[in-house]
Structures are given as C-alpha cells and as structure tokens.
Amino acid sequence: MGLIVNGKWVDQWYDTDKSEGKFVRQDSRFRAQISTAQGSQFKPEAGRYHLYVSLACPWAHRTLIFRKLKQLEDVISVSVVEAQMMENGWEFGESGDPLYHLDHAYQLYLKADPSYQGRVTVPILWDKKTQTIVNNESVEIIRMFNSAFNELTGNVDDYFPVAQREEIEAVNTRIYDTINNGVYKAGFATTQEAYNDAYHTLFDSLDWLENRLSKQRYLVGENITEADWRLFTTLIRFDAVYHGHFKCNRNKLSEFHHISNYVNELYQVPGVKETVDLEYTKIHYYASHLTINPTRIVPLGATQNFDAPHDRDRQYF
Ligand SMILES: N[C@@H](CCC(=O)N[C@@H](CS)C(=O)NCC(=O)O)C(=O)O
The missing domain is CATH 3.40.30.10 (Glutaredoxin)
Structure with missing residues (x-):
C-alpha cells in the first residue's frame, strides 16, 4: 500500500x-x-x-x-x-x-x-x-x-436514461457518501469518533434503503439502472468483508430482508455472478491491510447463497 x-x-x-x-x-x-x-x-x-x-x-x-x-x-x-x-x-x-x-x-x-x-x-x-x-x-x-x-x-441497453438522471444522481450521492465510501470511512478511521460517525451514517442509510426497497423493486423507476449496480458491488461484499474487517457490524446484510433479496436478484442477472469472486476478495482485504489485520488471517465465513430464490418479482403497490 x-x-x-x-x-x-x-x-x-x-x-x-x-x-x-x-x-x-x-x-x-x-x-x-x-x-x-x-x-x-x-x-x-x-x-x-x-x-x-x-x-x-x-x-x-x-x-x-x-x-x-x-x-x-x-x-x-x-x-x-x-x-x-x-x-x-x-x-x-x-x-x-x-x-x-x-x-x-x-x-x-x-x-x-x-x-x-x-x-x-x-x-x-x-x-x-x-x-x-x-x-x-x-x-x-x-x-x-x-x-x-x-x-x-448493437447493444443499446441504457442504465442511465436521460429521463431518470436527476433521481439516479440524487440516490447515487447518498449511497456513495454513506455506503460505497461509507464502509471505507468506518474501516479506515483511526479515531473512535470518526469510526462512530461513519458507522451510524452507514446504518442510517441501510435502514433507509431497506424501507425504499420494501416499496419498489429497484432504486429508481421500474428497471435496473446504474444506481443499482453501483450499490450492488458494495452490498455483495458486506457480510464477507465489511461486517468484520471494516467493523460495520450493527447488522449483517442478510438480516435486512428486502436488501438481501435485492442483492440475490442482481447477482442472478445473467453474467453478473461470473464477475463475483468473494474468496479472492476476502484474501485481498484481510491479507493486505496490515494496519487493520496484522495477522493476515482470512476468516472462513460468511457462508452465503446468492443463488437462493428471491421475492423481488412480487407486486409493489
Ligand atoms: N474513485 C475511484 C476509487 C478507486 C479505488 O480507490 N480503488 C481502490 C481499490 S478498491 C484502490 O485501488 N486503492 C489503492 C490505494 O488506495 O492505494 C473509482 O471509483 O474508480
């Protein structure tokens, strides 16, 4: 480093x-x-x-x-x-x-x-x-x-549609600051106060997200947008890495019903699971950040099955 x-x-x-x-x-x-x-x-x-x-x-x-x-x-x-x-x-x-x-x-x-x-x-x-x-x-x-x-x-799929950009950007801003970068702010903090701030802001946002995803299938509108993918890459690492290594441990993500079903749905989108390698990911974080984990021991958990059925195709109001 x-x-x-x-x-x-x-x-x-x-x-x-x-x-x-x-x-x-x-x-x-x-x-x-x-x-x-x-x-x-x-x-x-x-x-x-x-x-x-x-x-x-x-x-x-x-x-x-x-x-x-x-x-x-x-x-x-x-x-x-x-x-x-x-x-x-x-x-x-x-x-x-x-x-x-x-x-x-x-x-x-x-x-x-x-x-x-x-x-x-x-x-x-x-x-x-x-x-x-x-x-x-x-x-x-x-x-x-x-x-x-x-x-x-010839692929014209659009994850950043003009009509939704404003809402996507608003959601991205909160998610970047408090979740994507939020887990790093907790994990790399070097004072108790800085860690406490990041921890509370992170879990406030996860509570907000759980509520939002109880009412709608995706973050913005009725289709998957870049906002979902930008969030997904943090969520998929949460229980395996951020919960332990970065001390983001008020809850595991698997304890949030809607968020965890949402992660499963995104993971199951064709092609996506091939981009996920949590064993490599755990080795990176736990064995590289000597300041945080000097023994470099890589924990064996968390066991998760992102292929489990999800309930995201239900009716939303
Ligand atoms: N804002 C950049 C952040 C990229 C970033 O920080 N990558 C990390 C790995 S997760 C890195 O390479 N860190 C090396 C370092 O900070 O020295 C982006 O979104 O592309």
Missing part, C-alpha cells in the same frame, strides 16, 4: 493525521472520455482499450459488470491484478499485465504520466494506441461503457 511521490513509489498507509482520523478518498486524476465526438482523442474502437481490475475492488467490479452487460467482452480486453496488495501496491503477477509485462500498477501510472503524484488505484482504463490511461474513475468508465460503444456492439 503506498503512493507515487516525485516519480518514486513510497510504501505508506493512508494519512489521517490532518483529517482528525477520517479517511479521505483521493480524487481520480485521469478523466478523459471515449467518444465519437469530433476531435475526440479516444474514439470507440474494438480492441483498442484494456481494463485493469482487481476482483476485490467494488469500484473496479462495477466496470466488469458493465463490460458484461453491455457485451463488450470482445471489444475491451481485461486483466486482473494479484489479490494481495503489499508494499509495492497492486502487483500484476504472471497474467496481470499482458500488454507490457510490468510488475506493478504504479509503473503503468508512470508510463502514462511520469509526473503523476498520488495513489495508484484500480480500475484503470488503458488506451493501447496512445499508451496512456484514459480514465481511472469507475463512475465515468461505466458511463462510457453504457453508451460509447453502442454502435459497435
């Missing part, structure tokens, strides 16, 4: 000294867009882009789901970093960097921008043509996958 400082990798845990023990996530820095717009440097082209992911990472997981749902598997290649992230950050191992056979993800960041400073995160959407990072922000990557390649694939 570390970051790039003045062109060099430095092994360093998150610094919470200046934020009263609170974990503050760094903004993603590569923010270019793939688009057909005139003058666009990055046009949608089959075989041009490569996605680097960790199967443990909820942010990267979103991009894998969109790659599946939008039938981009033959258009955008993918590779997976090693489960453990130790003193050199994300490691590529034998198959993690099929393009340049680099050892570490930080080398890829420096290849894209030798002056890059900061943390080295996944997902990374790489352009093989100009040999740079197009974008390393999952929200923007899934939106590109949602629409930029439609003409190439």
